[in-house]
Amino acid sequence: MTVLSFFAPVQDLLPLVESRMRQQADDRHPDLQAALRHIIDAGGKRVRPTVVLLAGRLLEADQDKLLTLAAAIEMLHTATLVHDDLIDGALLRRGNPTLNAQWTPAATVLTGDFVFARAAKLAAETDSVAVMKQFAETLAVMVNGELTQMFDSRGVPSRENYYQRIYAKTASLFELSTYAPALLGQVGASLRETMRQYGRLIGNAFQIVDDILDFTGQQAAVGKPIGSDLLQGLITLPALYYIENHPTDERVRRLLEDGYHNQANTNALVEAIRHSEAIAQAHTEAVALAEEAIALLSHFPDRPERYALEELARYIVNRTY
Amino acid sequence: MTVLSFFAPVQDLLPLVESRMRQQADDRHPDLQAALRHIIDAGGKRVRPTVVLLAGRLLEADQDKLLTLAAAIEMLHTATLVHDDLIDGALLRRGNPTLNAQWTPAATVLTGDFVFARAAKLAAETDSVAVMKQFAETLAVMVNGELTQMFDSRGVPSRENYYQRIYAKTASLFELSTYAPALLGQVGASLRETMRQYGRLIGNAFQIVDDILDFTGQQAAVGKPIGSDLLQGLITLPALYYIENHPTDERVRRLLEDGYHNQANTNALVEAIRHSEAIAQAHTEAVALAEEAIALLSHFPDRPERYALEELARYIVNRTY
Numbered sequence A, B: 001m002t003v004l005s006f007f008a009p010v011q012d013l014l015p016l017v018e019s020r021m022r023q024q025a026d027d028r029h030p031d032l033q034a035a036l037r038h039i040i041d042a043g044g045k046r047v048r049p050t051v052v053l054l055a056g057r058l059l060e061a062d063q064d065k066l067l068t069l070a071a072a073i074e075m076l077h078t079a080t081l082v083h084d085d086l087i088d089g090a091l092l093r094r095g096n097p098t099l100n101a102q103w104t105p106a107a108t109v110l111t112g113d114f115v116f117a118r119a120a121k122l123a124a125e126t127d128s129v130a131v132m133k134q135f136a137e138t139l140a141v142m143v144n145g146e147l148t149q150m151f152d153s154r155g156v157p158s159r160e161n162y163y164q165r166i167y168a169k170t171a172s173l174f175e176l177s178t179y180a181p182a183l184l185g186q187v188g189a190s191l192r193e194t195m196r197q198y199g200r201l202i203g204n205a206f207q208i209v210d211d212i213l214d215f216t217g218q219q220a221a222v223g224k225p226i227g228s229d230l231l232q233g234l235i236t237l238p239a240l241y242y243i244e245n246h247p248t249d250e251r252v253r254r255l256l257e258d259g260y261h262n263q264a265n266t267n268a269l270v271e272a273i274r275h276s277e278a279i280a281q282a283h284t285e286a287v288a289l290a291e292e293a294i295a296l297l298s299h300f301p302d303r304p305e306r307y308a309l310e311e312l313a314r315y316i317v318n319r320t321y
Helices: A005-010 A014-025 A030-041 A047-058 A063-088 A105-124 A129-151 A159-184 A189-216 A237-245 A250-258 A263-274 A278-299 A304-318 B005-010 B014-025 B030-041 B047-058 B063-088 B105-124 B129-151 B159-184 B189-216 B237-245 B250-258 B263-274 B278-299 B304-318
Strands: none
Touching (some): A014 A105, A030 B129, A047 A063, A063 A105, A063 A129, A063 A159, A063 B105, A105 B063, A189 A263, A189 A278, A189 A304, A237 A250, A250 A263, B005 B304, B030 B063, B030 B105, B047 B063, B047 B159, B047 B189, B047 B304, B063 B105, B105 B129, B129 B159, B159 B237, B189 B237, B189 B304, B237 B250, B237 B263, B237 B278, B250 B263, B263 B278, B278 B304
């Protein structure tokens, strides 16, 4: 048994999800097919489709619709990454060249749009209006979150602002990954809400861990410089803890006064944060969310998928890349 | 009675469509609200929502759903324009500054995405899975068409290629504007198809007229230089006719040999085309499509909306801007 054993109950299904994704450019322009292949091949661990399949099977949703939904959600995730990489000017993602690195901005915008379109088509193929509405709402939340992050002046956010941001960025899609299967499943409104909450909790935990890894991770693994968020003026949970713990720290004072553009100071602050107790504090907060998520699972039937979802919550907070 | 009298049966409803569009950024970031207001205020004549409302009322679709559908389709249209203007680097549309002219590319990409998201949400609010599927498919066709135009080498297209391109660019959305209301209406499969065909025909006619106006229109009205398509290497119907009529024309030979980058030659060719019989030939082709569309309307009930759709088809081919 590996740490990734939560894949076990659905490991036969994930290749079917991938092939459903790959089919989406059939009959389209060969260059578009190549682009889609490239993006899909560069895909990550398929955590979201795994969540969809586990939650859906636990709640006895129709398997074919679940596969379609899992493909829809991973395509939506993929589309947002394509546009994000374009916006950030990122040339690598997970160590692979981004589409953006190889194509013109125009082709990248349109390829992202195409992936959105196919995601929407797949979502419609679940034949559930409720799923479609949730799907479209999630997309709007994610895009609005990115726009807010872009428009808002940099500064120290409140906890509430931080949680709003990570909800929009990550937790909303995890929430969709558990709520939409529940909408397709054999389950009442109360358990649907519980499943939705599980998704939001692990999604928030996931993003907090990402924010920690931005400080502690190996540059090669994350594909960007250590502390890249703070270097761009984005204050995440580890930085928030550090600022709270050390209000008189000279580097903190400078950040608040001069802003993050004082690169020497921001670099020094990144170093201070990554070796501070703020990392463990942020991690404890993520673990608490995962534990809360796991506790919710007790409401569901005693089945392998439930234990896999428990493991998945633990994996999310224990991963190191 | 003005030439725009086809608006009459739905003129009380169009403001409701507009307000449904405007609501889509409520509760979002103020800058996003401002952007959406800007885009909507710069909107055109709302031909597509008018088509939706006329077709839907003729087929007795639920009025509230029609308003939502009309807003969804106009939002989809708007989203594609936002990304198009970004891709083309256009600074003006219909004489108004584009979003692109005022905002960063990143903000423009995301605003387009947000408008897509809200369009999808509105489409889902029709509570029709069939409408949702058609909506997503249309988006995919439109984006695939743009990508094809971007990837394909310039050259003289076949008629078939030309019609594929204008279907993707324009007629597919007109088709959605008649087929989706039919899906919501009280009507059998055969009349639904007839309505769909009407939409495709007027959409093709619309784009042919646009392609003609690119040669003949007043620069101020179209907001781009005369012959801008050909100057970018895009051969549209008037150019196709001219090339067929004058295979030995020196300017045609040069275009085929040197390509459109020979700007002096391409400019001379634009001048030749705009004063040639090719304009009337292309227009005759558009009129024939409109007449075919009008003939199809005889299958529908004898009601004011049917006559408005007739007038609308005539307006589309008679407009001069």
